[in-house]
Amino acid sequence: MNTKQTKSFHVSTDGRGVTTVSLDVPHRPLNVFDDQVMSELDAIVHHLEHHGDCQAVVFRSGKESGFLAGADVKAIADIESPAHATQLIDCGQQLFDRINWLAMPTIAVIHGPCLGGGLEWALACDYRIARDNSSTKIGLPEIKLGLIPGWGGTQRLPRVVGLANALSMILQGKNLSAAEAAKIGLIDLAIDPDRWEDEVACFVTQVLEGEAVSQSGRERSWGQRWLEATPWGRSLIFSATEKKIGSKAAHYPALRSAVKAVRSSYGLRPDGFMTERNEFVNLLATPTCRNLLQLFFARESARDRRTWSSQIGALHEAPIRKVGIIGAGTMGAGIGQLAACNGFDVVLKEMDETAAEAGRKRVVALVETLAKHRKMNDKSRASILDRVQVTTHDDALADADLVIEAVVEIAKVKETVFATLDKCLGSTAILASNTSSLSIARMAEATARPEQVAGLHFFNPVHKMELVEVVRAAGTSDATVARLVGFVRALGKTPVVTADAPGFLVNRVLFPYLGEAVVMVAQGHDVKRLDKAIRRFGMPMGPLELLDQVGLDIALHVAQSLASVLAGVTPVVDQLGLMVNQNMLGKKSGSGFYRYKKGRRDGVANFPRPSKKEGRQNWPVADQDHFVNDGLSLEQRRLIYPMLAESIRCKQEKIVDQAWAIDLAMVLGTGFAPHRGGPLHVVDTIGEHIVHANLTYLQSIYGDRFASPVLLEAMAEQHLLFFEDSEAENNDHAVTH
Known part of the structure; x- marks a missing residue:
């Protein structure tokens, strides 16, 4: 047997001419693609291209942790320019294309994570087999970082699993088990863990003897195959998909880019790969991508025990x-x-x-x-x-x-x-x-x-x-x-x-936002209009929908517990107390701000409001012309600004020391619009001086619950940002160290 060792690969060829290329990236718990791995794989492929004695190639992992977790995300975040990005994408596309065109059959042997670039590598192979246990996860998660697959995933996946399955995988970024992947033909065999090595060896023998049969696209009906095989049928699928993603695409441009790249896979091959590359490069510069990348790193930091102790x-x-x-x-x-x-x-x-x-x-x-x-x-x-x-x-x-x-x-x-x-x-x-x-x-x-x-x-x-x-x-x-x-x-x-501290972090930051929504409906604002305004901002649901989900009795308890640290809680307690006393607890009781029938929303409820001495026309109303432009509507500003202010106070009072951790907690704990990066990223994006000015005006109209935090006032005066890499749209000041 001939063997060769590089820093990341072990290459061996047995007496049958089967070359096994085993990846084990040093000093990494999981295999990832970085410059060194790509360079070494390029040299291995070059050798395979020029040595005709190889009968088959097996690509697999030398780590028990899994096949390959994708590209190094830090390397993606460190890309310096569109030219740099184009070079990296071209490198990967060309390398995997050469694997795709190798003269001998190629087999990807998968266990554990096979994600992103790992799956794109496997898609370039002739066959894919995987270990059928809970640790095996196969998918293209790039959409979760505001990106699309860039090394051929949008071009090859539709050919392997069909258009509808490919769009579903790419747009949702979902991972499949080995059994699920086998069902749609993404892999050719799901192997019982107890028979893993024996079955791998058996499959390789079948490939050598010409007996292995690719399962690409199996279990698609004749009608589905016909629909996806015709321009008219594909047009229907693309139209339905674009309609489905329409409401999210404004905040997540990668959704439309993914559809565009997949659509291009049905044209001339070079044009498809060029479209994929161009869309990837363009997405890298979007605020959504930069914010989602920062959330990825924040999650990694939060899960590192050294961060906290x-x-x-x-x-x-x-x-x-x-x-x-x-x-x-x-x-x-x-x-x-x-x-x-x-x-x-x-x-x-x-x-x-x-x-x-x-x-x-x-x-x-x-x-x-x-x-x-x-x-x-x-x-x-x-x-x-x-x-x-x-x-x-x-x-x-x-x-x-x-x-x-x-x-x-x-x-x-x-x-x-x-x-x-x-x-x-x-x-x-x-x-x-x-x-x-x-x-x-x-x-x-x-x-x-x-x-x-x-x-x-x-x-x-x-x-x-x-x-x-x-x-x-x-x-x-x-x-x-x-x-x-x-x-x-x-x-x-x-x-x-x-x-x-009362409410800790998430409830303390969330409550002023929910409380302001309660105050606004008590004053006569339309329930649906408020929820719709916040969904447009990017939240998964509006504040009143969320209150109904949580339970108004629980919200009342939290409001009472936060009375010592938050201003303006009394009217919130009054409104929620009225509703709780009438058993209007939200979804669980069938009525809250909305009515519910068999667990589904059925219109706005007729809920009680506190009696008011003044007529509705005398309620204070802010004037849009008095605000400094921040890109928000009146409703959004009145609801979102209390959350921004309380996030700053939590930083000021060291409820959580790190700004990134505050943003991460609000995204994971409340669904705060991920594409915006979290409330403190929103403050940086708008500009500290603008948020301070607008809070000051809101305070003059609605009272001290809109008071600007001391930390924000100081940052506005000194032209400071929470994050050095913030790209404030309206703030022309750099970070001051």
């Missing part, structure tokens, strides 16, 4: 293996299911057997739903449930490493729970509260271990929401923070560490 050793000294949860309601059951699915032993404790049985049913239902979604077999589903114990006895918690309380939001009840747990748990166990706004320090006072008490604020629904606020009280130790950040990472979530 220097006590990384604590993770190894006292690992969390067993998790106790007090309360098996919606949140408790959700946290329990999530922990069990990620390998933790879980004990859910309830007050009595009736509540415990209800908790068991919730957990089973959550696991069944997950198993169906992930296509788990009975053994995997049973394994998760076996890790969950639901009990009414405290002694089942005695050996827990972490206990999370998820009981009613009443401070005295939580303090009693903490005092009881403190006496029955081991000395190294951590106590955490899932409270959304109550003081962690007060709960810690009920224990003899304040250094091991913190908050773990999960968002509902637990399995969907990525953010977890790790709340650090004054007495919480670095070691406790480190252990909890590691735990959150192990759950597949993203942690942001916050100070112990």
Whole structure:
């Protein structure tokens, strides 16, 4: 056997003439494409092009972590000019094209992530096979960074899986399992993990003997094939797709670019690749792409334990293996299911057997739903449930490493729970509260271990929401923070560490926005108009829709808890109190700001409003001409500015030290328009001096809830920005160091 080793590749050729090219990028947990990898692969392909004794080529990974996670995102962010971008895209396109035209058959052997450039490499091969387990993820996620595939993905994927499937994968950036990829013909064989190496060897033999059959495009009906094979049929598919993405394309230009590039794949081949390249290069310069790239790096930083604590050793000294949860309601059951699915032993404790049985049913239902979604077999589903114990006895918690309380939001009840747990748990166990706004320090006072008490604020629904606020009280130790950040990472979530203050970060920033919407409808503003204005800004739903989803009773509780730190809360409490007293709790009660019928919205509700002494015509109204131009409408400005101001105050008060973490938390925790980068990026984009001027005018009309933060006033005077790389549209001042 002939072998050759480079820095990133191991190349060997056996007696049959099968060359195996194995990628193992040094000092990386996952394989990624960078300049070195591309250069070495180019040399390997050059050798294959000029040596005719090779009978087949197998491309695979030498890392157990997976095939290839795509291009190095940092390298993409560091692209300096359109010419630089064009050069990089041309390099990748030409390299994969040469692989596509190799004289011998080529096979991509996939396990773990095969994403972005990794899949584009595999698409250039004649055959693709993959290991059929939960770690295998195959997809083109570039759209999530405001980009499109640039190394032939938009050109080759439609030929392999069909137009409709290709558009769905690219526009959603979704990942497929091996089974799902096999179903649409993206891969030719999904292999049972227990027979992995044997089946790979068997498939290679079949290729050598001419017996392997490509599965590209299988399970497409005759009608679908005919539709996609004709210009008229494809035109229908493209028209329907463009209509579907229409409302989002203004904020996410990559959607239209992707459709344009895929459409070009049905013309002359060189023109298609040129269109793909040009669209990619143009997208790199868009604010949406730059903001989404920054959010990507922010997420990476948040998931790095060193960001939040220097006590990384604590993770190894006292690992969390067993998790106790007090309360098996919606949140408790959700946290329990999530922990069990990620390998933790879980004990859910309830007050009595009736509540415990209800908790068991919730957990089973959550696991069944997950198993169906992930296509788990009975053994995997049973394994998760076996890790969950639901009990009414405290002694089942005695050996827990972490206990999370998820009981009613009443401070005295939580303090009693903490005092009881403190006496029955081991000395190294951590106590955490899932409270959304109550003081962690007060709960810690009920224990003899304040250094091991913190908050773990999960968002509902637990399995969907990525953010977890790790709340650090004054007495919480670095070691406790480190252990909890590691735990959150192990759950597949993203942690942001916050100070112990009312509302922590997300609720504190979100509430002024929601509260202003409540005040506005109490004054007679149209419910639908306000929600529509905010969806135009880029939010996934309007503030009143969101309040109905959360529950007005919960919103009322948060409003009351924030009264000590926010101005202008009283009218919000008055309006919400009226509605809660009439059992208008939102979607769960069938009526809130909207009516609901069988879980679906059915028009605006006839909700009560506080009596007013003055007529509607005397309500204060801001004059558009008095604002400095910021690109927002009157409704958007009145709703968004309170959120911007409170984000700045949270930075000012060091609720969270890092500006990027505030933006990330608001995007992950509330859906704040990702293409805008987060509230502090919005401030930079508009310009600090403009936001300050407009807040000052709003304050003169509507009161002190629009007061400009001290930090903003100082930044406006000194021409400072929150982010050095901000490209303020209306701010002509550079960052001052």
